[in-house]
Amino acid sequence: TITVTSGTNVHLPCHIPSSSVVSSNALWFKDTGDSKRTQLNLEDDTTDEKKVDLLYPMDHDQSIIIRQAFTDDSGVYSCESAEGERLHTINLIVEDSAPPLLSCKALNDILMRKQRERMSFSLQMASQIYYNSQMNLSDAFTNLSIQYYEAEPMKLLKTSEENTKLINDWVANKTKNKIPKLLEQVSPSTQLMLLNAVSFSGEWKFQFNDKQKKGNFIKLNGDRVKVPLLYHSKYLATMMYVVEMKAQVAKFSLTGDNSLYILLPHSNTEADLQQVEKRMTDGNVRQMIEHLRAAAPQNIEVTLPQIKLDVEPNMITLIEKLGLLILSQLYSHHLCF
Structure with a gap:
């Protein structure tokens, strides 16, 4: 019920x-x-x-x-x-x-459910538990999965090949094919898997110039590399210096009720970048959003590098940083995230 x-x-x-x-x-x-x-x-x-x-x-x-x-x-x-x-x-x-x-x-x-509903056309989130068919899950566990993940746990199939396809198909579907292949293989000894998928689709509310342009991008080590750029001489955006972040911040409107915030440190040094990262606390980020919400947009010259992030975080390290040492030990031997 x-x-x-x-x-x-x-x-x-x-x-x-x-x-x-x-x-x-x-x-x-x-x-x-x-x-x-x-x-x-x-x-x-x-x-x-x-x-x-x-x-x-x-x-x-x-x-x-x-x-x-x-x-x-x-x-x-x-x-x-x-x-x-x-x-x-x-x-x-x-x-x-x-x-x-x-x-x-x-x-x-x-509040979280309302936020997800409000952003449902741009942000998709899904979770799914898969478990070994030899395991017997209690009704309480199943009900908690439905309550927290809005999904009933599903049994893994008989072979590693079938399970690999099952998982990759699920991830591809939930990320709208942004991640067509997550795993190379699912171990036959896998007992339990928890998958979380997040897919965000946002478009610029104001379009950049169609003409392709390339320019220099300075890396942290000082090297300059040629990269494709997004450019507009009079882009309508909000920009100001935010004291809490000690950084120049620009707010770009996206379709729906979404925005992209870009923070620029004092310089392109690693030390200044780390200072900005340390200041990105919950309170400071909320203050930053309020400051830019109150400011009026203006026409500014914008040059942005086109980037693609491809990151595979080390889950053991992340779990240990959260203080879950026992789970970390289990993870390295039995669990698959």
């Missing part, structure tokens, strides 16, 4: 077994009483923001979202394969009454 207040977006989970091939999307139904039901329209609605939307077409994850749910949306929903196999049944309750007093954690969860 899922209980929400009126006006919120509701996520109803459904998954096709990982051992099955996805040849068509699942079918969703809502009970209408007297042993009757109606099929939800997930295909023909062409409006920009559908009332009911299938989040990941042609994927093992066949979850839907009901936007701006009201009391009329309450009822029993069921998800079935195209062959008629019942995959999931959910009782949805939409309440008009005011919600009870919330804990800080519950309030943060709601």
